[in-house]
Amino acid sequence: xxxxxxxxxxxxxxxxxxxxxxxxxxxxxxxxxxxxxxxxxxxxxxxxxxxxxxxxxxxxxxxxxxxxxxxxxxxxxxxxxxxxxxxxxxxxxxxxxxxxxxxxxxxxxxxxxxxxxxxxxxxxxxxxxxxxxxxxxxxxxxxxxxxxxxxxxxxxxxxxxxxxxxxxxxxxxxxxxxxxxxxxxxxxxxxxxxxxxxxxxxxxxxxxxxxxxxxxxxxxx
Amino acid sequence: xxxxxxxxxxxxxxxxxxxxxxxxxxxxxxxxxxxxxxxxxxxxxxxxxxxxxxxxxxxxxxxxxxxxxxxxxxxxxxxxxxxxxxxxxxxxxxxxxxxxxxxxxxxxxxxxxxxxxxxxxxxxxxxxxxxxxxxxxxxxxxxxxxxxxxxxxxxxxxxxxxxxxxxxxxxxxxxxxxxxxxxxxxxxxxxxxxxxxxx
Numbered sequence: 001x002x003x004x005x006x007x008x009x010x011x012x013x014x015x016x017x018x019x020x021x022x023x024x025x026x027x028x029x030x031x032x033x034x035x036x037x038x039x040x041x042x043x044x045x046x047x048x049x050x051x052x053x054x055x056x057x058x059x060x061x062x063x064x065x066x067x068x069x070x071x072x073x074x075x076x077x078x079x080x081x082x083x084x085x086x087x088x089x090x091x092x093x094x095x096x097x098x099x100x101x102x103x104x105x106x107x108x109x110x111x112x113x114x115x116x117x118x119x120x121x122x123x124x125x126x127x128x129x130x131x132x133x134x135x136x137x138x139x140x141x142x143x144x145x146x147x148x149x150x151x152x153x154x155x156x157x158x159x160x161x162x163x164x165x166x167x168x169x170x171x172x173x174x175x176x177x178x179x180x181x182x183x184x185x186x187x188x189x190x191x192x193x194x195x196x197x198x199x200x201x202x203x204x205x206x207x208x209x210x211x212x213x214x215x216x217x218x219x220x221x
Numbered sequence: 222x223x224x225x226x227x228x229x230x231x232x233x234x235x236x237x238x239x240x241x242x243x244x245x246x247x248x249x250x251x252x253x254x255x256x257x258x259x260x261x262x263x264x265x266x267x268x269x270x271x272x273x274x275x276x277x278x279x280x281x282x283x284x285x286x287x288x289x290x291x292x293x294x295x296x297x298x299x300x301x302x303x304x305x306x307x308x309x310x311x312x313x314x315x316x317x318x319x320x321x322x323x324x325x326x327x328x329x330x331x332x333x334x335x336x337x338x339x340x341x342x343x344x345x346x347x348x349x350x351x352x353x354x355x356x357x358x359x360x361x362x363x364x365x366x367x368x369x370x371x372x373x374x375x376x377x378x379x380x381x382x383x384x385x386x387x388x389x390x391x392x393x394x395x396x397x398x399x400x401x402x403x404x405x406x407x408x409x410x411x412x413x414x415x416x417x418x419x420x
Contacts (some may be wrong), residue, residue: 030392039222044344048339050271052270052271052272054274054295056295067309068296068298068320070274070295070296072267072269072270072274074269074270074271075235076271081269082269083267083269083270085265087276087292087296087311088292088300089263089265089399090371090393090399091267091371091393091397093310094397096269100231104268104269105371105393105394106398107370107371157230178326216295217295218294219271220273221271221272
């Protein structure tokens with residue numbers, strides 16, 4: 001009997017971990033000035049112009065393992081440059097994303113091309129306005145104020161403006177399942193405008209991970 | 222993740238090289254080096270950086286193999302090496318958290334190298350070829366293997382006093398280097414054993 005209860009608990013736990021968050025419906029699409037104001041608010045999350053930002057990044061895998069590195073992000077026009085280094089200064093990964101992805105340096109375990117592509121995708125999510133021609137601004141079925149960017153292959157990204165100076169970015173796949181969630185909080189005035197002091201990016205699932213980023217510096221270049 | 226720690230181990234290896242080099246040896250006209258401690262400023266430059274990154278910290282070495290390598294900024298981290306064991310701590314929200322997975326196996330490689338240096342001449346190392354430029358500058362060039370993939374050369378600028386370094390610069394590639402400048406060096410000062418035990 002005890003074994004059966006344990007198995008049941010395990011099944012329940014595993015099924016809970018497999019539950020994926022679905023994209024909420026838009027219940028109220030704003031128009032005119034209201035939409036413009038909301039869209040400006042959503043887009044204010046991304047610093048304009050050219051900048052250099054440095055973060056400490058705590059990388060945690062689903063199994064609890066992880067490491068802390070320093071991350072440098074440079075936006076120079078349409079080009080996004082990214083570097084990861086140990087606290088001691090040794091460069092582990094360096095790449096540039098312009099029209100194509102150019103990896104300048106990648107030491108193990110960052111020398112996996114899928115990893116590099118995924119990492120740069122995360123950097124894009126964090127620092128660049130989502131691509132997508134169709135943008136709907138309004139209120140979701142969960143009562144959140146958001147801007148929805150419809151992208152290619154059925155993917156979409158929601159930028160959610162929360163009360164208390166917190167923003168969320170949710171990225172959904174073509175089946176409207178959430179595949180990435182980012183929280184921006186503790187905003188502070190910097191040389192490049194109001195910038196999130198803390199960012200937490202989570203990719204769910206058994207192979208998922210969390211990046212916990214704390215701002216060290218933000219400078220115009 | 223072990224590989225990250227292996228790279229960290231190699232970084233320790235590179236920056237500690239000058240310290241371990243002379244430790245425990247008594248040369249003509251030079252004092253026996255039992256301990257060295259110094260503050261440092263680390264400058265990091267990369268091609269992608271518009272502005273270099275600066276870190277500050279303190280280095281404490283006690284012969285034969287105890288090390289405390291501490292950064293105060295931009296992150297407060299402490300790397301401790303004692304009796305062949307290596308631990309790394311990061312300060313978060315006012316308290317230290319130990320980084321898990323600090324590969325003892327990775328540090329074994331470093332310790333083996335260090336033992337080799339302590340037993341022999343610098344020019345005999347299998348890892349680096351050594352070129353002395355004048356009396357104050359030494360250039361170390363990786364001979365082959367894993368090192369050569371990510372370190373082009375290391376330049377040591379010696380200070381006037383034996384056992385001290387002015388700077389150690391590690392060149393990683395075109396436009397990429399890490400330069401450590403040492404100040405307030407103390408030779409053979411008394412260091413409490415607890416320095417190498419906990420952050």
